[in-house]
Amino acid sequence: MESIADRLMLLLILSDLALLGTRQLRRVILIAGLQGILVGALALASHPGSLTARALWLAALGLGMRGLLFPWLLRMVARRTDADSLDQRLQPYVGYGTSLLLGIAMLAGAMALGARLPLPASTPSGLVVPGALFTMFTGLFLVIARRKALRQCLGYVILENGIYGFGVAAVGEVPALVELGALLDLFLAVLVMGVAIYRITEEFDHMDTEKLDLLRG
Amino acid sequence: MPHLPAVLDLVLALALAPLLPGLVARVKALFAGRQGQPLVQSYHDLAKLLRKGAVYSTTTSWVFRAGPIVSLAAVLAALAIVPAAARQSLLSFPGDLVLLAYLLAVGRFATVVAALDTGSSFEGMGASREVHFAALAEPALLLGLLALSHQAGSLQLASLLAGTRPLAPEVALVAAAVAILLLLENCRVPFDDPNTHLELTMVHEAMVLDHGGVDLAFVLYGACLKLWLWSALLLGVLLPAGLRTLPLVGVLGVLLVAVGIGVVESTLARVRLLRVPQLVATALALAAVAFILGVR
Numbered sequence: 001m002e003s004i005a006d007r008l009m010l011l012l013i014l015s016d017l018a019l020l021g022t023r024q025l026r027r028v029i030l031i032a033g034l035q036g037i038l039v040g041a042l043a044l045a046s047h048p049g050s051l052t053a054r055a056l057w058l059a060a061l062g063l064g065m066r067g068l069l070f071p072w073l074l075r076m077v078a079r080r081t082d083a084d085s086l087d088q089r090l091q092p093y094v095g096y097g098t099s100l101l102l103g104i105a106m107l108a109g110a111m112a113l114g115a116r117l118p119l120p121a122s123t124p125s126g127l128v129v130p131g132a133l134f135t136m137f138t139g140l141f142l143v144i145a146r147r148k149a150l151r152q153c154l155g156y157v158i159l160e161n162g163i164y165g166f167g168v169a170a171v172g173e174v175p176a177l178v179e180l181g182a183l184l185d186l187f188l189a190v191l192v193m194g195v196a197i198y199r200i201t202e203e204f205d206h207m208d209t210e211k212l213d214l215l216r217g
Numbered sequence: 218m219p220h221l222p223a224v225l226d227l228v229l230a231l232a233l234a235p236l237l238p239g240l241v242a243r244v245k246a247l248f249a250g251r252q253g254q255p256l257v258q259s260y261h262d263l264a265k266l267l268r269k270g271a272v273y274s275t276t277t278s279w280v281f282r283a284g285p286i287v288s289l290a291a292v293l294a295a296l297a298i299v300p301a302a303a304r305q306s307l308l309s310f311p312g313d314l315v316l317l318a319y320l321l322a323v324g325r326f327a328t329v330v331a332a333l334d335t336g337s338s339f340e341g342m343g344a345s346r347e348v349h350f351a352a353l354a355e356p357a358l359l360l361g362l363l364a365l366s367h368q369a370g371s372l373q374l375a376s377l378l379a380g381t382r383p384l385a386p387e388v389a390l391v392a393a394a395v396a397i398l399l400l401l402e403n404c405r406v407p408f409d410d411p412n413t414h415l416e417l418t419m420v421h422e423a424m425v426l427d428h429g430g431v432d433l434a435f436v437l438y439g440a441c442l443k444l445w446l447w448s449a450l451l452l453g454v455l456l457p458a459g460l461r462t463l464p465l466v467g468v469l470g471v472l473l474v475a476v477g478i479g480v481v482e483s484t485l486a487r488v489r490l491l492r493v494p495q496l497v498a499t500a501l502a503l504a505a506v507a508f509i510l511g512v513r
Contacts, residue, residue, distance in 0.1 A: 013506060104502055130513075
């Protein structure tokens with residue numbers, strides 16, 4: 001329980017819990033950005049022996065997008081759509097305190113799953129599998145339990161953080177093409193969701209996903 | 218006598234505990250640019266109340282009268298368990314951490330039942346809130362202590378606290394959880410405002426509205442002791458092993474924690490009552506993460 005990768009995974013777990021319990025949208029975006037930086041740092045810390053220029057470059061690109069670009073993009077959407085005032089009226093399906101308690105259960109589940117999932121390669125930290133699983137669970141949970149489109153989009157980003165964290169820590173060397181493809185997909189997804197949320201809010205003055213059902217022809 | 222240091226620690230705690238609220242108030246006054254009440258104000262209050270007689274409403278029964286006595290006795294017994302600066306405590310045996318948690322629960326139960334016995338709606342409200350928060354706070358305390366006990370390989374509070382490594386992540390998590398619980402259990406600012414007497418928002422004060430005279434003195438003294446107990450517990454979790462053997466470190470450390478509480482109270486605002494459970498859930502989450510990390 002001493003390596004840097006271990007500490008980073010612990011911070012990742014704590015950031016997930018913070019995401020589950022945080023109310024203000026701006027703080028959620030901030031934590032999601034910090035989490036992006038965290039998984040970027042994890043990519044560098046998990047395989048310090050085999051750092052090539054290409055790996056460094058890829059990690060820096062991922063870190064920049066997850067840690068800086070996405071939060072900036074989402075914050076812009078939040079500001080344009082005046083999301084903070086919308087926030088007051090749209091309560092999530094599952095409250096923040098309950099989310100936190102469910103988060104503990106999810107963490108226990110992730111730990112139990114992680115203990116049963118032997119990985120062929122040597123992982124830098126025993127917390128990699130549970131931490132990454134828990135991040136994925138958190139992302140999925142946020143997509144399900146939140147009502148506002150912007151928060152659901154954030155849940156998607158966090159889900160991807162978990163997958164990425166699992167990938168870099170467990171496998172280490174991801175082919176550049178795969179990595180770039182995934183990043184491009186993610187970028188497009190966040191961009192499209194951002195634009196879509198912006199348009200929806202412009203048109204209907206809200207981003208309550210419950211009411212999207214009404215749009216069916 | 219082998220337990221002489223432990224007896225001395227307990228006597229010091231009993232004698233100096235009323236100093237803590239005065240210290241907290243003094244720090245708050247300093248922050249606000251006021252002079253503040255005398256440090257020994259609580260001693261004056263206690264002396265005044267002890268000289269008075271008690272008045273009992275006709276709707277109350279023996280339950281109401283037993284409340285302050287039982288809760289004071291429970292916190293006294295609990296204080297004998299918590300070691301000062303992780304030295305040997307007076308009452309120390311394997312599993313004493315469970316007894317500690319239950320003694321605190323017994324004290325709470327006595328206060329709550331006494332509050333309900335008055336039949337006053339305000340006190341019922343306070344009791345309901347207290348129990349609501351306790352339902353989250355008690356598992357947090359037990360999980361945190363169990364995480365530490367797993368790390369130290371002992372169920373005895375003194376050796377458990379002595380075996381903690383201050384820089385380990387689990388210990389930091391448990392310390393954060395205990396710090397949150399300290400503020401909650403002692404009705405400190407983010408959870409409850411000890412100055413307010415506004416019935417709509419208060420938690421603990423609402424439960425003791427009908428106590429007067431000697432009973433109120435018991436309640437106040439019990440609150441001082443409880444503050445001392447939690448401060449000693451936090452100190453025990455945080456204190457590095459090298460500092461534990463210094464003379465008087467237990468007393469000075471507890472006073473330092475009280476100063477810390479004053480700083481926290483001066484810089485934080487009270488959270489809305491509806492959000493208090495979420496804050497307690499944060500403590501529970503921190504303790505649970507420490508526990509899960511420890512047993513994995």
